[in-house]
Amino acid sequence: MFFIISTFYTFFTSSLFACTIVYHKNPDGTIVVGKNSDLDSPQGLLWFIPPSGEKHGMVLLEQLGVDMPYEGMNISGLYVAITAVPFSWNIPNILRPTRISLQIVREILENSNDVYSAIELFKKRSIVFGTLFGNPMVHYFLADKFGNTAVVELVNNKLNVITGQNILTNHYLSANHIKPDNPTSISRYEKAKALIDDLENLKIIPMNILSILESVRQPHTVWTTTFVVREATNKPSIELYVKSINGSVKTFYVTTMLEGPCRLYNIENLEEIEISSLETTRRNSQFLVKISNSYGLFFSPSMTAFSLIVNNTNSPRIGFECIVLNQSAENYYQTMLYPGISFDYHFFEQFNLAFGIFFLSDELLSNISVPLITFDIGIEPDNWIPYRPLLFLRSAVKFAENKTELSFYLMFGSGIAF
Numbered sequence: 001m002f003f004i005i006s007t008f009y010t011f012f013t014s015s016l017f018a019c020t021i022v023y024h025k026n027p028d029g030t031i032v033v034g035k036n037s038d039l040d041s042p043q044g045l046l047w048f049i050p051p052s053g054e055k056h057g058m059v060l061l062e063q064l065g066v067d068m069p070y071e072g073m074n075i076s077g078l079y080v081a082i083t084a085v086p087f088s089w090n091i092p093n094i095l096r097p098t099r100i101s102l103q104i105v106r107e108i109l110e111n112s113n114d115v116y117s118a119i120e121l122f123k124k125r126s127i128v129f130g131t132l133f134g135n136p137m138v139h140y141f142l143a144d145k146f147g148n149t150a151v152v153e154l155v156n157n158k159l160n161v162i163t164g165q166n167i168l169t170n171h172y173l174s175a176n177h178i179k180p181d182n183p184t185s186i187s188r189y190e191k192a193k194a195l196i197d198d199l200e201n202l203k204i205i206p207m208n209i210l211s212i213l214e215s216v217r218q219p220h221t222v223w224t225t226t227f228v229v230r231e232a233t234n235k236p237s238i239e240l241y242v243k244s245i246n247g248s249v250k251t252f253y254v255t256t257m258l259e260g261p262c263r264l265y266n267i268e269n270l271e272e273i274e275i276s277s278l279e280t281t282r283r284n285s286q287f288l289v290k291i292s293n294s295y296g297l298f299f300s301p302s303m304t305a306f307s308l309i310v311n312n313t314n315s316p317r318i319g320f321e322c323i324v325l326n327q328s329a330e331n332y333y334q335t336m337l338y339p340g341i342s343f344d345y346h347f348f349e350q351f352n353l354a355f356g357i358f359f360l361s362d363e364l365l366s367n368i369s370v371p372l373i374t375f376d377i378g379i380e381p382d383n384w385i386p387y388r389p390l391l392f393l394r395s396a397v398k399f400a401e402n403k404t405e406l407s408f409y410l411m412f413g414s415g416i417a418f
Contacts, residue, residue, distance in 0.1 A: 018182045018218045019070075019083040021168040022192050025147045026203045033143050034209040034226035034241075035071055035081050039063065042222040042245040044267035048257045051075065057258035058109040059240060061225065061267065067384075068102035074109040075258050077145030077229040077236035078118065081105075082138035084170050086181045088155045092126040097349050098383040101129045101138050108142075115148040119161055122152050124349075128385065129154075141168045145229045145236045167193045188216040206241045210249070221245075223267050227254075244270050285311050285386070285417035288319075292390050292413025301327030303394070303409050307342060311417060316345045323358055323372070337361040338372050352380040352392065373397045380415065388415035 018038040025031055037044075044063045051057040056076055060069035071081040082105060092098050099107060104127055112118040119142070129137040139153040151162045153174050160174035169189040171180035180186065195212045206226040213224050224243040229236045238254035250270040257263060264273045290307040302325070309319035323338040340358030347353070354376035378392020390413040398405040 018170055018184055018188065018220070019081075020188050020192055020213060020216050021081055021083060021141045022196055022209055022212050023141075023143055023149055023166040024196055024199060024204055024209065027201060028203065029147065029231050030203075031077070031079075031143060031145060031147065031229040032204060032206060032209050032226060033079050034206070034213050034224065036213045036217060036221045037061070037070060037223050037225070038218050038220045039222050040220065042268045044223065045273075046242065046252075046265040046267050048252070048254070048263040050258050050260065050262060055110040056113075058106075059252070059254050059258070060106065060109070061223075062102075064102065067106055068100065069105050069109075070102065071225065072105060072109050073227050073229075073238060073240070073254065074112075075236075075238075075255070076113045077231075077238060078109065078112055078114060079141075079143040079227055079229075080108050080118065081141045081168075082136075083141070083168055084182075085137055085139050085153070085172055086178050087137055088172075088175070088178060090127065090129060090154045090157055092128050094126070094381065094389045095350065095379060096124060096126040097381045098126045098128060098385055100385060101127055101136060103384050105140070114144040114146060115142045115150050115163075118142050119150060119152065122159060126381075127154060139168070139172065141165070145231055166196055184218065188218075192216050206239070210241065210243060242267065242270060244268060287311055288317075288388070288415050288417045290390060290413060290415040292392075292411040294394070294409035294411045301325045301407070303396070303411070305411065305413070309342070309344070316343055318343055321356055321358070323356075323374075340372070342374075344376070346380060346382065349382040350379055351377075353377055354392075371399050373399075376411075378411070383417075386417050388417065389413075390415055 020036045023033045044061060047060040047066055049058050056074040058072050058074040060072040062069040073079045104125060108118045108121055112121055139151060141151055143149045149165050151165045151168055151173055153160045153172055155172060155175045162173045167189055170182040170185035172178050192212055206228055209226045210224060222245050226241040228239040240252040240254050241249055243249045245268060248270060264275060266273055288309040288311045293304045295302045304324045305321055307319055307321040309317050311317060319342055321340055321342040325336045327334050338358035339361055340356055342354055342356040344352055344354035356374040358372040360371045374394055374396045376392045376394045380388055380390055392411050394409040394411050396407045
């Protein structure tokens with residue numbers, strides 16, 4: 001089931017066009033990095049989201065929602081951006097939490113301080129691609145305030161990291177055998193690299209980056225950005241220059257803006273959008289439906305379970321569950337229905353513990369005894385897509401007349417969050 005759904009995601013490949021990223025480090029340590037965003041519409045939003053709890057403050061540029069940015073930088077001076085690449089096979093790993101290709105950009109900015117911690121987060125995630133659900137086939141450019149850079153590519157189920165890069169366009173750097181879909185990708189790469197390499201060891205200003213990006217501008221370039229990171233003790237000073245489709249440039253002092261409330265701008269005209277209440281946190285699903293099944297271990301009866309869980313992210317979850325037990329008796333097949341309540345706790349992003357109390361349906365109104373108790377431990381990845389694969393070991397204690405039965409079940413199933 002998970003393979004079918006992930007393949008369905010993957011087949012719809014990227015509709016992004018010819019983005020270009022240019023990076024430079026000045027002799028004094030100042031970082032200057034910019035990007036041409038080449039898209040099918042100039043409409044987009046620019047978010048300034050202050051820190052919240054352990055989450056870093058950050059600036060995001062997006063068209064598909066605050067959870068799906070194309071580009072951004074956090075208060076620690078970590079820059080993450082994407083450009084489109086050709087299709088390659090990447091089958092998600094069901095043992096890792098799954099993210100859509102653009103969701104991982106925000107997650108990295110929220111949780112990572114530098115390039116190396118961002119790479120480690122990539123290694124812990126399974127990423128799905130394909131534009132049907134807004135998750136294009138992309139590779140990622142990372143840069144931090146220390147001058148580290150890396151390109152992260154997922155090619156044919158392999159995570160490739162190429163360090164020390166200063167240009168990124170729309171062809172794979174780790175898979176030359178895969179030809180770019182965009183005919184200008186290699187020429188833009190070579191032209192931008194020649195221009196930026198000519199400035200090596202020189203101090204450049206944001207307008208120099210904007211000028212280089214202008215030289216590789218395409219007919220569908222809708223906006224251009226340049227971030228500047230100046231190290232000031234332990235807290236970097238960050239500026240953002242945004243060039244809209246009409247050629248006007250607006251400067252944002254990111255460090256100062258992230259110390260205030262959340263703010264939102266229209267990238268097309270660079271005007272602030274006044275909204276009394278902004279929803280900037282990732283929208284979590286409220287409910288989780290689970291269906292799981294097992295044929296039983298060690299001569300245990302087969303079991304099918306149906307659950308509806310209230311999906312509280314940071315606390316134990318509670319829900320209704322119904323168990324169907326099918327067991328062969330002497331000369332007939334016996335089916336028993338046990339409705340009940342389950343409590344479970346999700347931890348370490350991919351594991352789950354659960355405890356359930358169940359009643360026999362035909363005795364529910366006349367007898368309040370508890371004939372069945374279950375204990376579960378298993379895998380349930382913290383996916384940011386609706387689907388969740390389920391695999392867990394269930395032990396069930398059944399209280400019958402004059403005896404207690406212990407059974408074990410290896411349960412396989414699926415969950416849908418909504």
